[in-house]
Amino acid sequence: MxxxxxxxxxxxxxxxxxxxxxxxxxxxxxxxxxxxxxxxxxxxxxxxxxxxxxxxxxxxxxxxxxxxxxxxxxxxxxxxxxxxxxxxxxxxxxxxxxxxxxxxxxxxxxxxxxxxxxxxxWQGGGKGYRDLVMITLGTGVGGGVILGGKILAGANGAAGEIGHIPMRDDDPEPCGCGKRGCLEQYASANGIVRITRRHLAAHPEEETVLRTAEPLTSKAIFDAAKAGDATAVAMVEEVGYLLGKAMATIACVLNPEVFVIGGGMSKAGEILLDAIRKNYVRFAFHASRETQFRLAELGNxxxxxxxxxxxxx
CATH class of the missing domain: 3.30.420.40 (ATPase, nucleotide binding domain)
Structure with missing residues (x-):
């Protein structure tokens, strides 16, 4: 070498x-x-x-x-x-x-x-593991798959497009990819803001600090949830539900040792991981329920x- x-x-x-x-x-x-x-x-x-x-x-x-x-x-x-x-x-x-x-x-x-x-x-949050799935929660939802220590690219390099797993089939707005109901429409930094705005419009009677948050960002939502705001907690739970269910689906196919969560939204930390974990366990196949969750460490x-x-x- x-x-x-x-x-x-x-x-x-x-x-x-x-x-x-x-x-x-x-x-x-x-x-x-x-x-x-x-x-x-x-x-x-x-x-x-x-x-x-x-x-x-x-x-x-x-x-x-x-x-x-x-x-x-x-x-x-x-x-x-x-x-x-x-x-x-x-x-x-x-x-x-x-x-x-x-x-x-x-x-x-x-x-x-x-x-x-x-x-x-190699050198970050997945160190010590050979089979892992990384999910990046930023403007969109990205992903990468490592099996046996090597990248799983797929036939034409499109493996790991986790953000475009279909989650709903009734969304009136298209994803950037042209489909409707993709995971990143709800579980990205932009996605949680999107579902929060929809929720606030549909429930004008709810009192929440999010109505006066300017600008309304994913960080503002997670900060409000940490402070106990009920609406913000519900939005984090919704994102945790969708991510947990998507990861349980991924685990049925790939059975990774660990999910590594990165991207700007991962800075929310344990409140996000906790919401994901409990929903993952709810939906995961029994042999995959002990999959670990780690935060990414290498950033950009x-x-x-x-x-x-x-x-x-």
Whole structure:
């Protein structure tokens, strides 16, 4: 094993990069802009240049670099072929080969949520486990699946799209994916605000501090629930019910050792985990009821950790 490796996490606005020792020590992180013009034609060029600049700055030889691991915001096949990344303007091409040609280094790439899950398994909240499902609760609901210590990507990289598990079939509004009743319409940071606004409109007689919360955010709802506001508690319970039921469904198929919960909404902590756990146990198959729940630990760095872990495989 060589001494160094690079982790890369491509976002719609910025690209997070990290220089690591292959032992797992993060030496430095930095960001570069994501240039999406010209159908994202400059993105890999910019990453290659950033790697070259860092090697020069640190006096590191290419011969001492194991490779580059990269999380990509879209479906990606096991051979490194991207199947359209709409936020980047990318079509279908092999991102591993393209960046490898630009850098002269080994490149491994995967869906960003799956790669983040791998990072949490390696050095974060899932450390010590080999079979885990990571769920990120942010603007939407994302997910990543690790089985036997390896990413489960699926036939075309779409495994782990937990946010689009259908939960209801009577929702009048479409999800961003075009379907209706997806989990992320209710259980994301935006989702809990959405169901709360609906509840307040349908129950004008209820007294709650949430009516005067400006702006109404997921944090405001969880803070109110922690303070004992009945309406806020009911909204957290609703989210816990939906997430617990969805996770019980996932466990019937994957039987993970642990669910790792990340994303901005996970900062709510135990009040969220407690709501999920009790509903999970209610719906879970008996052999899966002892599945553990952990909070993610790596934050926005999970993707670059996971990228390096891919290279080490």
């Amino acid at each position: 060589k001494t160094y490796a690079f982790g890369v996490d491509i976002g719609g606005t910025t690209i997070k990069m990290g220089l690591f020792r292959t032992s797992g020590d993060l030496l430095e992180t930095w960001e570069i802009p994501t240039r999406t013009e010209a159908e994202g034609a400059h993105i890999l060029e910019d990453i290659a240049q950033a790697v070259e600049d860092k090697l020069t700055e640190k006096g590191i030889s290419r011969l001492d670099v194991e490779g580059i691991g990269m999380g990509v915001p879209g479906p990606i096949g096991p051979d490194g072929t991207v199947f359209r990344c709409v936020n980047l303007g990318w079509g279908v091409f092999n991102v591993e080969q393209s960046l490898g040609q630009l850098t002269g280094l080994k490149v491994r790439a995967g869906n960003d949520a799956n790669v983040a899950a791998l990072g949490e398994m 760095s999970a993707g670059i950790y996971g990228g390096v872990r891919m290279v080490l495989e």
